[in-house]
Amino acid sequence: LAMLNETEVISEFILLGLTDIQGLQHFFFISFLLLYLTSLLGNGAIVTMVITEPQLHTPMYFFLGNLSCLDIFYSTVTVPKMLTGFLFGHQPISFGGCLAQFHFFHFLGSTEAVLLATMAYDRYVAICNPLRYALVMSPRTCLLLAVASWSTGFVHAMMHSVMTSQLSFCGHNHIHHVFCDINPLLNLACSSTSLNMTLLNVVTTAIVLGPFTLIVLSYLYIISFAFWKVRSQEGRWKPFSTCASHLTIVALLYIPVLFNYTPPSSGSSSKRDVQVSLMYSAVTPALNLLIYTLRNQEVRSALKKTLGRKI
16 A cells, blocks of 8 residues: 555656756747747738638639648647746646646647648649549548548547556656657656557557558559559649648658657657657748748738738
């Protein structure tokens, strides 16, 4: 019984953050605050445009609106807590708060992976089957694909949350990270985490690699279509210019994620893991926005119209 009571002692964790050097903390605070504000305002503007501008009422922009929504929530789950850490040092977080943070982090992250695969499928139909595009990507299909993306992410995160909530924690409660993520949490557990690690290695890898495979297949079809079916040189490059933004975003999400979550997952939380997590939780949402607005003529002109109306 004494042993049981001891394992229930930990009711909160301490997030140790990125660094203890004061000057660096202030630098990180300003940098991440600017990134966060850019992400909120910019992605908010894209969501508003996709809703209000009739010219953007197409499947591609419907999915882009979903992606911008995701990016707003995604950075909000981790960045505000991280910013208070940079200002005030080590941050306490309750066990429930920690679980909630990592649930939403994984929910939104895996939703984004599936959504990017959906966007690749949309590009494939638009380029390789343009005459049937309106029929294949009907509003009902787009809505179903979006709901499927969000639902898959939610179920995936829920599995991790339920499994982690069953663990007992005792001993030290310091998390060497800027937010609650699954690997650092499993590191602190007193009970066996073998089932959790199996789930992480099998299911999370499937959630990461499944959509990634679909994206690669979509682009292989697009490339072969461009080279075999399109005669003119200029015509060949047009599909790639419309896909460049999507491909860049796929690279920004997948390169860090493949580093962090695919096996061998040792449960370790090194400095590199923290830096990689920072990349896709705070930097990528702001970059996604820049990539889509800078490369996309329709988004730029709609943005000018929206801003012009407000000024």
